[in-house]
Structure formats: C-alpha cells, structure tokens
Amino acid sequence: MEGSGSNRAAQRGGGRGRSRRGSEAGAISTSGAIEVGRLGEFIGYRLRRAQVWVFENFIRTLTPLDLRPAQFSTLLVIDGNPGRTQAEIAAAIGIQPPNFGALLDGLEKRGLARRSRSQSDRRSHALHLTPKGKALLDEAIKLVSAQDEQIGARLGPGGRETLLQLLEKVPGLADEMI
C-alpha cells in the first residue's frame, strides 16, 4: 500500500464481540475488540490486507541486500531484457521516467547496472547489469523465492495455483508494476 505501509501491528483490547452494533442515536461501544464489520466482507479489503503483509515481508527479505522492491524489479527486468532503454524498462515496471533516473543513479553508483548511450539513437540509454548486479540479483531471487514458497505452503495443496488463477481474473494484467 502502498507507499506500502508498515508496522501496523495494532495493540487492541483482549475481549471479543461484546461491542454493540450500528449507529443508533447515542449508541456506545465501550469494551471488547473493535468491530471492523462490513469492511471484512469486501474483496478489496482482504486483498489489500494480504498484499500489505506480503509486501512488508518482501521488504524485510530484501533489506539484508539493501534493495528496495523497485530496485529488485529493475534489476530483474533489465536482466531479462538487456540493452533496452530507460523509457522501455521504466514503462514495463510502471515507474515514471523522472523517478526512474534517480533509481538508476543509485544502482550505477553501487556498480550494479550501467547506462550506455545507444549508437543508433544517441538520446537513449541502453541498460545492462554488471556482473556484480547479476550476482546480487541472483542472491535476491533466492531470498524472494524462499519467501514465496513459504507463503505458497500456507495455502495448502493446489492453493498456490488456485490463487494465481483467480488473481489473473482480476484486471491489472495490462499494467506492469513494481
């Protein structure tokens, strides 16, 4: 969510289900757990809640490598499409060109990626990973894959495939993103 949102561990009261319902005049709900109520019935709410958790997990997973999610995606997409221009890679990941420039500055300073002027069109910059960048990417993929498998294991037999199939039916496929 985001941004993404982090550390949402809300410490709440211990009781359960003792609060009154609705908005009758003067009604009060003084003890027990908060009723999130209908909010939990929306696909969007559940989807977002799960996604925020996964994304926070993702961020923690990549922290040891000092990689932000957008940096990871950039390394991975450059690796799969070496020589493409900034505009192409940025569009594929869903980052605006101005922001992508700063992101690449960081990767270049760390020696993970490099820009080279295209000979055919000297306006554009072709992107490549350095060996160091490729090595870091491989390390990151290992960590992320392990995390992904842990999540998949929670979903039970066939759960992972079912989830991916259902998520494909939700639009958003036309976009690319982080």
Added chain:
Amino acid sequence: MEGSGSNRAAQRGGGRGRSRRGSEAGAISTSGAIEVGRLGEFIGYRLRRAQVWVFENFIRTLTPLDLRPAQFSTLLVIDGNPGRTQAEIAAAIGIQPPNFGALLDGLEKRGLARRSRSQSDRRSHALHLTPKGKALLDEAIKLVSAQDEQIGARLGPGGRETLLQLLEKVPGLADEMI
C-alpha cells in the same frame, strides 16, 4: 502499491516474445515486448498487481463522494463501534494517531463525524457519526459493494469464496488496515 500508485498504463511495443533472455555478456533485447520474466512467477507480484488495480478502482468509486479510502474505512469503523476513542479506532484501521487527527478534522469540518470528550477520562475523545455521516457512509457502501460484486463476478462460480478463503491463509489477519 506502494502509496497506491495510479495511471500505470504503460504503452509498450506491439510484438511479443522476440526478446532474448538472460544476461550473457553483450546480450541485447532490441525489439518486441519487454519480458517481465520471473517477476510474474511470484505470488507477491501477482497479489500486488491485482491489489493495486482494485485499489485504484476503489478510489475512483469513492471520488464522486469526495471520500478517500482511509476516510471510508474510518466512517465504517466508527459506525460499527460508536463511542470508541480516537486511539482505538485509529489502531483498528492502522493509522497513526497524528495522521488520524488530521483525517478526523476533515470529517468534522464536513459534518460527517464528531468528537466528544469522554466524561470518565477527559483526555480521550469518543467518536460518533452524524446523521449526515451515516447517510454518506450508506451511499459509499452501496458504491463499493457494487464494485466488489463486479470483481466477484469475474472470478466465476465459487471464485469469490475460494479467493477469500485463500487470502485468509496469508498472514496479515492480526493487523487491521485501510
């Protein structure tokens, strides 16, 4: 996901699958669509992509009522828990107290919610919806429910229930959020 991200409609090349793979020295990928590659194999990626689309949809749905997602959640949770304090409601939704104050200022100025000092503890503010706030919330719930049903319809028979069951197996349940 991030924030939430919007307008990610990336205009890309028309071709498909003609780009070369991997990061062999000097490899180039000059034509065709960008290969997002392994990125699409991660649950986290698909989950985030779907969630961002749903969230953008959600934002568009509430725009006619001039409600942001966090405002909608706040109205809904206050309605379900009238008389609770700011700290309790804020924690349930996953908003930091400083940010929640500003959010409530907006709702109060529009006459949708009100704060009243608790008699038992004059430090805390009990929250209630005004009739106007309740009416706007009901209107918002109609819009959001209609959108949610459209998404559910895309998932096919039983798809909605299956998706919600799978999402419940992903952690994040301990938190409450927007």
Added chain:
DNA sequence: TATTGTTATACTCTATAACTATA
C-alpha cells in the same frame, strides 16, 4: 516538431519526536 532523459517541484501517505492536558 517530436522524443529521451533530466531537473525541479509538489502531493499523498506514512512515521517519529516533542509538546499539552489530563490521569
């Protein structure tokens, strides 16, 4: 005239520290 990439800038969401008034 159009496009690539950059600079500057702004807006939103989120987070923390320090203050106040109560307890």
Added chain:
DNA sequence: TATAGTTATAGAGTATAACAATA
C-alpha cells in the same frame, strides 16, 4: 509517571511541467 491527543516535521513513493540534447 503514564496516557490521549496534538503539533511539527521528515521520509518514502509517485506525479507533472519545463528544459537540453538529439532526432
């Protein structure tokens, strides 16, 4: 001293306009 709420502020992430170099 501890807590509820506020103020001030800072950091991400994302968005647009204007510019220089090149086409």
